[in-house]
Amino acid sequence: MRSHLFWLLLLLALACASPRLYFLSSELPQLENNPKLIVAPGPWAHPDVPVVYADMGAVPDDLVLPALKTLMALPGATDACDANTGRPRPDATEYCLAVYRTPKDWRVSWPVRKQTGERGGCQPPMGGVVDQDFGSDLPIFGFAHNHPCGTDMSSADLRVFPAVRLGEARWTMIEFAVSPGGNPARDSRGRPIPAWAWLATGHADAPRFLKWNFDGEVFRWSEPERSWRLEARCAPAPPSNIGSTLSPPKCYPR
Structure with a gap:
């Protein structure tokens, strides 16, 4: 309990120290x-990102979008992206955040930024969230x-879901929303709620929003239809x- 209080005070102090848009994993x-189990503060204090009151059994699009x-x-x-090479420029940056639920509403954590010179993508807060109102061990519904280059999800992206500890030292990712302490989120009928992963990609004037579940069902947001459509x-x-990087995912249809 003391450690949770310490983390909460530390994260609040960092968030309030100066106007900021994100955190570095090193902070x-x-x-x-x-x-690998960093803990992010929440909720993200940004005027364009709401706290949403909605059905507690499904992640609301009014929060995610x-x-x-x-x-x-x-x-x-x-x-x-560099127009000549097709590779990310030095300023290209990934940001990760967690989608979570409190006893009253839905929220997202502050983004965690990929650090300058760091290989790979941003680091999701696999250790969960410390919320300024509700503390820690809240259920995480996904990341x-x-x-930054407008690409679709990678093979590595398909593997990232909420984690829970099993046994003495083993952590494993699971297909349902769960807190790092192992408490699963359940709907009104007592059933576990599926976890998701979301991706913002495309271009500033033509964004693409994707989401997928543990089984690899990939959906794309359709703005005209205001719904998620199964893509592959x-x-x-x-x-x-x-020693090589992962190849692109195998998808059907391509």
Whole structure:
């Protein structure tokens, strides 16, 4: 309990120290001193990202869509690709955030920015969230991030879901919303609620919003229809050889 209070005070102090848009992973506490289990503060104090009161059994689009649009407006988050090489420019940046639920509403955490010179993407707050009103061990329903070069999800993206500890030291990702302490989120009938991953990509004037579940069912947001449409079923591809990066996902239809 004392450690949770310490984290809450620390994160509030950081958030209030100066006007900010994001956190670096190096600024944030970790569960069990594990650098993969960073803990983000919440909720994201941005005027364009609301706290949403909605059915507690499904993540509301009224929360996710504004959060994705706001991610794309952060520095280096969109259209940051070199036109000649097709690779990200030095200023290209990924941001990760957690979607979570309190006893009263739905919120997103502050974004965690990919640090300058860091290989790979941003680091999702796998250690959960410390909320300024409700503390820690809140259920995480998934993570959202952006792709600064407008690409679709990668094989690695398909593997990132809320984590829970099993046994002495093993952490594993699961297909349902759960708190880091192992408490699953349930709907009004007592059923576990599926977890999701979300991606903001495309261009500033033509954004694409994707989401997928643990089974690899990928949906794309249709603004005219105001709904998610099934695009494909995808599975992460293994590395092509030892030490290489993951190949693009295998999707049907392509």
